[in-house]
Amino acid sequence: MQALEIKRSYVSGVRAEFKLEEDQYEDWVMLAAFSGRFAFAMDDREEADFDEAAYGELVLCPPGMRLKRRVVEPLSFLFIEFASEQEWPSGKLAIRDLQRLESTYRYLRIACAQSEEGEGTAYIRHFVGDLLAVLSLEQASSADRARKTKQDPVMGRVLAYLERHALEYGWNLGQLSNELGIGASQLTRRFRQAYGQSPVEYLTSIRLQKARSLLVETNDTLEHIAEQCGYQNAFYFSRMFKSKCKINPSDYRKKHSF
Numbered sequence: 309m310q311a312l313e314i315k316r317s318y319v320s321g322v323r324a325e326f327k328l329e330e331d332q333y334e335d336w337v338m339l340a341a342f343s344g345r346f347a348f349a350m351d352d353r354e355e356a357d358f359d360e361a362a363y364g365e366l367v368l369c370p371p372g373m374r375l376k377r378r379v380v381e382p383l384s385f386l387f388i389e390f391a392s393e394q395e396w397p398s399g400k401l402a403i404r405d406l407q408r409l410e411s412t413y414r415y416l417r418i419a420c421a422q423s424e425e426g427e428g429t430a431y432i433r434h435f436v437g438d439l440l441a442v443l444s445l446e447q448a449s450s451a452d453r454a455r456k457t458k459q460d461p462v463m464g465r466v467l468a469y470l471e472r473h474a475l476e477y478g479w480n481l482g483q484l485s486n487e488l489g490i491g492a493s494q495l496t497r498r499f500r501q502a503y504g505q506s507p508v509e510y511l512t513s514i515r516l517q518k519a520r521s522l523l524v525e526t527n528d529t530l531e532h533i534a535e536q537c538g539y540q541n542a543f544y545f546s547r548m549f550k551s552k553c554k555i556n557p558s559d560y561r562k563k564h565s566f
Contacts, residue, residue, distance in 0.1 A: 314432050416432065
């Protein structure tokens with residue numbers, strides 16, 4: 309990855325509007341929500357189509373493009389302007405590894421605070437580079453997953469089914485295998501061969517990724533979060549969360565909330 313030059317960096321507090329609802333930049337811009345939600349458009353037309361972005365999603369705007377934005381829900385955000393000779397994808401880009409994202413954001417906040425005192429720019433460059441590297445790796449992984457899905461279309465159907473129904477309570481591997489006419493053990497073996505983990509492991513990763521997001525973004529009770537993530541109750545959810553994340557949900561919330 310080519311070196312980045314950080315031109316400007318800013319971490320906001322919670323606010324109800326942007327100071328500038330549109331601007332045009334000489335270099336690349338990264339805009340990301342720590343909390344809340346914003347709408348954006350990268351278009352010179354007056355009636356541009358707006359999309360929305362929230363926690364876990366980065367907006368990358370290329371040099372010379374007009375960036376329009378407005379707050380949808382009270383927002384705290386990261387703004388980075390950086391120069392790079394490398395071409396990056398533009399628009400809204402989702403980060404799947406939210407646990408990695410949370411720690412990177414935490415260090416970026418510290419580095420941006422130090423940069424106001426004349427220090428921290430090297431750290432900002434490092435962590436922005438980290439975000440871009442994660443994006444690149446995840447996009448490559450998605451392309452590899454698409455290739456494997458093409459090789460075994462039935463497992464592609466299983467993957468799509470899990471992504472649609474992962475947050476529903478009562479999901480059953482046996483029911484899915486019956487619908488496909490495949491034994492549960494064969495389904496698990498083929499899925500692991502295609503995607504490197506079992507269907508249950510993949511489903512659990514989706515649920516816990518959603519749970520981590522809700523713990524950081526909302527004040528919902530653990531019982532409510534459990535319901536939203538497909539778990540029967542807060543007790544079982546907490547046990548699963550601690551087993552996989554090595555920390556209980558309440559401590560995770562305290563550690564990662566901004």
